[in-house]
Amino acid sequence: MSQPVDPFDPEVRLGTCSCGRHADQAEHVACTRQAGEPADDTRRMLQTAVMRAMFPRDSQRRAFLRAVGRSAAMGAVAECIPFGMLEALAAEPAGALEKTRLKIGYLPITCASPILIAQENGYFEQSGLNVEVLKTPGWALVRDKTVNRDFDAAQMLAPMPLAISLGAGSTASPTMAALMDNVGGSAITLAMRHKERRDPSQWKGFRLAIPFDYSIHNFLLREYLAAHGLDPDRDVQLRVMAPPDMLANLAGDNLDGFIVAEPFNQRAVYEGIGFIQTLSVDLWKGHPCCTFAMPESFAHENPNTYAALLRAMLRSAQYLNVPANRDAIVDTLAQPKYLNQPKIVVKQVLTGTFADGLGHVRTVPDRIGFQPFPWPSMAMWILVEMRRWGYLHRDSGYRSIAERVFRATDARNAMRRLGMPAPARDMQSYEILGRHFDPDHPEAYVKALGARP
Numbered sequence: 001m002s003q004p005v006d007p008f009d010p011e012v013r014l015g016t017c018s019c020g021r022h023a024d025q026a027e028h029v030a031c032t033r034q035a036g037e038p039a040d041d042t043r044r045m046l047q048t049a050v051m052r053a054m055f056p057r058d059s060q061r062r063a064f065l066r067a068v069g070r071s072a073a074m075g076a077v078a079e080c081i082p083f084g085m086l087e088a089l090a091a092e093p094a095g096a097l098e099k100t101r102l103k104i105g106y107l108p109i110t111c112a113s114p115i116l117i118a119q120e121n122g123y124f125e126q127s128g129l130n131v132e133v134l135k136t137p138g139w140a141l142v143r144d145k146t147v148n149r150d151f152d153a154a155q156m157l158a159p160m161p162l163a164i165s166l167g168a169g170s171t172a173s174p175t176m177a178a179l180m181d182n183v184g185g186s187a188i189t190l191a192m193r194h195k196e197r198r199d200p201s202q203w204k205g206f207r208l209a210i211p212f213d214y215s216i217h218n219f220l221l222r223e224y225l226a227a228h229g230l231d232p233d234r235d236v237q238l239r240v241m242a243p244p245d246m247l248a249n250l251a252g253d254n255l256d257g258f259i260v261a262e263p264f265n266q267r268a269v270y271e272g273i274g275f276i277q278t279l280s281v282d283l284w285k286g287h288p289c290c291t292f293a294m295p296e297s298f299a300h301e302n303p304n305t306y307a308a309l310l311r312a313m314l315r316s317a318q319y320l321n322v323p324a325n326r327d328a329i330v331d332t333l334a335q336p337k338y339l340n341q342p343k344i345v346v347k348q349v350l351t352g353t354f355a356d357g358l359g360h361v362r363t364v365p366d367r368i369g370f371q372p373f374p375w376p377s378m379a380m381w382i383l384v385e386m387r388r389w390g391y392l393h394r395d396s397g398y399r400s401i402a403e404r405v406f407r408a409t410d411a412r413n414a415m416r417r418l419g420m421p422a423p424a425r426d427m428q429s430y431e432i433l434g435r436h437f438d439p440d441h442p443e444a445y446v447k448a449l450g451a452r453p
Contacts, residue, residue, distance in 0.1 A: 007051040008074055010065035013058055050077065097128050098302040102309075105136045105145055105154035108339045109243065109261040110349050111182045111290035112155050113329070114370055118316035120332050126315075127308040135337070138242050139212040146295060147173045153294035153309060155181055159214040159382045161293045161405050168391050169214060176299065177291035177374045177406045178306075179313055185289050185349070185368030186217055186280035187265035188224070190257035191250055191273065195358065198277055200228035209241040209249065209258035217259040219385035220283050220433075223449075227433050231452060232389075250274055261289060262349040262368065263341050268357070270345050275357030279367060284432045286369065288378040291406075299410075310414040313372065318420065320370040326350040373411050376402035377427040377439040384442045388449070398442055 055061035106112040124131040145151045161175040222232040243264040249255040251273045268274030299306040334343045348354035352367040379402035386392045408426045415422035427439045
């Protein structure tokens with residue numbers, strides 16, 4: 001996709017286009033943009049307009065930039081020009097919304113907060129959308145309803161859009177993760193009778209529940225067990241189970257533990273039936289958990305509605321990432337129609353100050369976060385894990401799949417239009433269970449893990 005030129009580059013001439021074959025950059029973009037591509041970066045276009053107004057003679061602009069430098073020039077202009085406000089104004093749809101009545105599915109877990117707060121705070125309505133949020137009891141049902149277009153969009157576990165797109169566990173159906181719903185926000189919980197068996201190397205024979213095969217929980221738990229010498233397919237029983245059933249089975253001694261999204265770990269502590277053995281952020285700080293996903297065809301058929309959805313969800317993420325707002329939404333999220341949980345349970349999860357079930361009160365402010373950017377590098381780790389544990393039977397070009405499903409460019413453009421900081425790149429490295437994952441060298445990561453236990 002063609003991008004607007006950088007008006008803070010002293011070597012760029014604003015009077016011509018970036019390829020030299022058109023009258024200006026606007027004509028270049030109009031001629032080279034492919035059908036279905038998102039609009040160009042609004043911030044860069046606004047910056048260009050401002051710089052051209054300030055320096056009618058382009059030679060003056062270039063001389064100024066060479067004299068003071070890029071950073072100083074950007075800082076001086078930003079002090080005078082409210083780019084964030086201008087971008088928000090420019091973010092309004094270019095045309096009428098193709099579809100205004102939408103159905104969005106979610107599971108009653110804390111990860112759904114951006115969807116629920118977008119509804120409660122009126123962000124959907126402000127974007128011209130009439131949204132019905134539909135509580136759904138299981139991930140397989142979310143998948144099926146999204147594929148069948150009963151849902152226009154849905155909360156999905158991070159591996160689900162990848163699995164659905166590749167036909168892993170279901171018929172292949174191109175699906176996209178437009179944004180992250182949340183990062184972190186999960187834990188491993190064990191039954192109280194295992195207080196003295198907190199070392200995973202002692203878990204041989206354990207019955208452990210996971211929320212779905214295609215969940216970050218499954219892959220993090222597998223690596224955690226493998227790192228402690230256990231084969232997750234031979235030495236323990238992994239059972240797919242809905243979160244409420246995990247609590248009932250833990251209380252009934254039918255499970256030894258589980259890994260799941262909140263608030264069910266905290267609810268086990270509240271009920272006195274379990275303790276938090278480790279937070280998921282202790283395994284991978286800032287790990288992906290749930291995405292805001294939809295059929296790829298929905299975005300192509302409804303580009304203005306798609307843009308409006310992103311705008312509403314991003315405004316919700318902005319609100320949720322202000323610590324002072326976390327207390328304000330406890331009553332809302334705890335309601336029976338949403339999470340249906342005790343307020344104290346929801347509060348402990350959102351604020352990060354919580355009882356762990358072992359007699360301690362811990363403070364972990366980043367226990368859950370609502371960072372919305374869908375990093376394709378996160379998707380690459382998930383694909384590597386799917387291949388490692390037999391959910392994919394061949395290497396399928398990790399990077400191209402990751403970039404097709406996790407829509408970083410769309411998210412980046414939408415974030416910048418709202419004045420939100422957005423990563424300039426799609427890939428970053430991670431430390432996961434003490435091991436370095438470089439998305440540029442995924443096979444090296446697999447090799448370093450060694451053979452299965």
